[in-house]
Amino acid sequence: MTDEHDRPAPYREPRQARSAATLARVLQAAEDLASSVGIEDMTITGVAERAGVSVGTIYRRFEDKEQLVNALTERMLDRREEYVAERLSSAEPSLSGVMDAYAHALLESFEDGGNFFPQLLRARGTKPPDRGLRTITVIHRLLLDAAAPYMDQIRRADPASALDTAARAVLGACFHNSVRPDAPAGEAAKRRYADELSDMALAYLLTPGRRDTTDAAPA
Numbered sequence: 001m002t003d004e005h006d007r008p009a010p011y012r013e014p015r016q017a018r019s020a021a022t023l024a025r026v027l028q029a030a031e032d033l034a035s036s037v038g039i040e041d042m043t044i045t046g047v048a049e050r051a052g053v054s055v056g057t058i059y060r061r062f063e064d065k066e067q068l069v070n071a072l073t074e075r076m077l078d079r080r081e082e083y084v085a086e087r088l089s090s091a092e093p094s095l096s097g098v099m100d101a102y103a104h105a106l107l108e109s110f111e112d113g114g115n116f117f118p119q120l121l122r123a124r125g126t127k128p129p130d131r132g133l134r135t136i137t138v139i140h141r142l143l144l145d146a147a148a149p150y151m152d153q154i155r156r157a158d159p160a161s162a163l164d165t166a167a168r169a170v171l172g173a174c175f176h177n178s179v180r181p182d183a184p185a186g187e188a189a190k191r192r193y194a195d196e197l198s199d200m201a202l203a204y205l206l207t208p209g210r211r212d213t214t215d216a217a218p219a
Contacts, residue, residue, distance in 0.1 A: 026051045026058055027075055030068055039069060077135040080109040084139050088146040095150035096202055102143050103170050103198040107190060110178040136171065143167050154205045162209075166201040173197050 029051035034042045044065055048055045062068045084105045091101035147163055156162035177193065 022051075022053060022057065023061060026053060026061070027072060030072055031075075034069075034072070044068070073131060077131055081135055081138050081142075083109045085142050088142050091146060093149070095147060095153045095205065096198075098143070098146045098150065099166070099170075099201050099205075100195070100198045101146070102167070103174075103201070104191070104194040106139075106171060106174040107177065107194045107197070110174050111190070139171070140164070140167055155208045156205065157209055159205075162205055166205055169204075170197050170201055 030047045087101045087105035091097045
């Protein structure tokens, strides 16, 4: 979803289908291993063994472990952008439908990989902040585009600012949910939590602000 010209190459890109398949297997092995033992304890040797390739094969693609972890970050964030885009494109055509799709897509995308995503953001030596901010910008733009036909339903004084606030609140809640030890367990509980986040955002968007009601009061 991000512009290719704006993205530094995190590793040597494959040019052949066979090389691309090997790279995909290496990245999946690295993600699986990092999810099970943690990024700090993940090693190039361990990734090679899990992927069924030689250590040299990995070093021909990645300079070191840091570059491999950066590639995993890129892969994980790309996956989130694509998933949110898919969900919003198929949302029910209403403000409620868009916010529902947004809340459910974010919650589910943060669940992808279990606790691996928070590990990536905390990993020392990686550079996820700029890339993460870029993903937040992309997701925010996707929401704005999806909600654009329904902006007249927002009752706050500044609809665009209100939508921005609601979007950030839902995003923050979904990220917090991915790192909290007592996160809702089970599909029904997760769906209910996403519904509550959407309801919270809609209640805010559809309610005039305190300043709005004060300004409208008769003298």
